[in-house]
Amino acid sequence: xxxxxxxxxxxxxxxxxxxxxxDIEIPSVQVDxxxxxxxxxxxxxxxxxxxxxxxxxxxxxCIRSSVGIQRYLEERFPEPPLLGRTPEEKGRISDLQWxxxxxxxxxxxxxxxxxxxxxxxxxxxxxxxxxxxxELAARGRKRMEVFLQxxxxxxxxxxxxxxGKSFSVADIDGMxxxxxxxxxxxxxxxxxxxxxxxxxxxxxxxxx
Amino acid sequence: xxxxxxxxxxxxxxxxxxxxxxDIEIPSVQVDxxxxxxxxxxxxxxxxxxxxxxxxxxxxxCIRSSVGIQRYLEERFPEPPLLGRTPEEKGRISDLQWxxxxxxxxxxxxxxxxxxxxxxxxxxxxxxxxxxxxELAARGRKRMEVFLQxxxxxxxxxxxxxxGKSFSVADIDGMxxxxxxxxxxxxxxxxxxxxxxxxxxxxxxxxx
Numbered sequence: 001x002x003x004x005x006x007x008x009x010x011x012x013x014x015x016x017x018x019x020x021x022x023d024i025e026i027p028s029v030q031v032d033x034x035x036x037x038x039x040x041x042x043x044x045x046x047x048x049x050x051x052x053x054x055x056x057x058x059x060x061x062c063i064r065s066s067v068g069i070q071r072y073l074e075e076r077f078p079e080p081p082l083l084g085r086t087p088e089e090k091g092r093i094s095d096l097q098w099x100x101x102x103x104x105x106x107x108x109x110x111x112x113x114x115x116x117x118x119x120x121x122x123x124x125x126x127x128x129x130x131x132x133x134x135e136l137a138a139r140g141r142k143r144m145e146v147f148l149q150x151x152x153x154x155x156x157x158x159x160x161x162x163x164g165k166s167f168s169v170a171d172i173d174g175m176x177x178x179x180x181x182x183x184x185x186x187x188x189x190x191x192x193x194x195x196x197x198x199x200x201x202x203x204x205x206x207x208x
Numbered sequence: 209x210x211x212x213x214x215x216x217x218x219x220x221x222x223x224x225x226x227x228x229x230x231d232i233e234i235p236s237v238q239v240d241x242x243x244x245x246x247x248x249x250x251x252x253x254x255x256x257x258x259x260x261x262x263x264x265x266x267x268x269x270c271i272r273s274s275v276g277i278q279r280y281l282e283e284r285f286p287e288p289p290l291l292g293r294t295p296e297e298k299g300r301i302s303d304l305q306w307x308x309x310x311x312x313x314x315x316x317x318x319x320x321x322x323x324x325x326x327x328x329x330x331x332x333x334x335x336x337x338x339x340x341x342x343e344l345a346a347r348g349r350k351r352m353e354v355f356l357q358x359x360x361x362x363x364x365x366x367x368x369x370x371x372g373k374s375f376s377v378a379d380i381d382g383m384x385x386x387x388x389x390x391x392x393x394x395x396x397x398x399x400x401x402x403x404x405x406x407x408x409x410x411x412x413x414x415x416x
Contacts, residue, residue: 048358055299057296061300063300064303065307065310067302067303068299068300068302068304068306071298072296072302073299075294075295075298075299088265088269088280090279090280091263091271091277091280091283092271092280094276094279094280095271095273095279096276098273098275098276099272106314128354130350131343133341133343133344133347135339135343135344136343136344139338142336143332146336150256
């Protein structure tokens, strides 16, 4: 297997932490997003959607989303489970992961990509150029504020993790969105959010 | 269990077809989205994110996304598997489902919700009102055109389904995005896409 990574991007970190929790080591290749290596013909052969992370399996199959890679790795390396043990846990974790991605990651990306100077004409990832839309940057900020508000009751009910007694992918993805928010200079006001965040960010895997 | 549904909306149909393929029957409640029942205090208790589908389990737990509900039902009612059998299938199906949702569903919603008269101030689902952005409607249309182009090689490689020999959730979600595109008066030009679509749309479950 081969893992296409970029140390500075939030999405591949979702997979790196997932692998660290399972103590999996896979040879990795750094893709230089700053110099737009993802748009080169060579990388498009790996991923025509021009994004990282990508996991290339030994038969050449490429899995091109964090969610897909995490699911594959969970099945190949079940211990410790990060996507749940029982049907109910699996459903709840998948549900919360979807929520964190849709309301958190995508909102943060909306804010960043419609604002950053270096992302002019690159308001979405992928092979097609899309212009920045200032109103969308403002909407992304508002959505992130709402996401952080909504996170507070979830963190407040954590026992002690977002989906119960066991650390899960929801904690990984949630922590990365909080880091993304900090990078965007948003305040993390919620007391329960901060307590939960400090716990998960203190795990050795957070450095991955 | 109780299933909160809306017959006219695309998202709960993802779950209805999934249940039909597994021959599961769950008592359902229709939520009247046209009259904004999803925003009422009573429904907010079920789902503070104000969307359908929702699956309420017998202990009161609510799963509030199509993806989460499908995962739960797959674990509870494994046959026939719709999320894959082997680790590789599970990874590939999850990956393609993510792609179809992100590049297809979300693009179609972007186009519809930023255009429709009846959705003024409702450019996103959920409890917060967001204004329509005309540039975003145009971007949604472009993204849908790109999605339909990208679907053609996937349909062309179908054997005969999008993820191999077995019908999967990728076929369900893909078909629903194509139906969404038709409702938005987009042309389905791809020959392989049309052949694949006709096959999956002819299944009895498609009426669900």
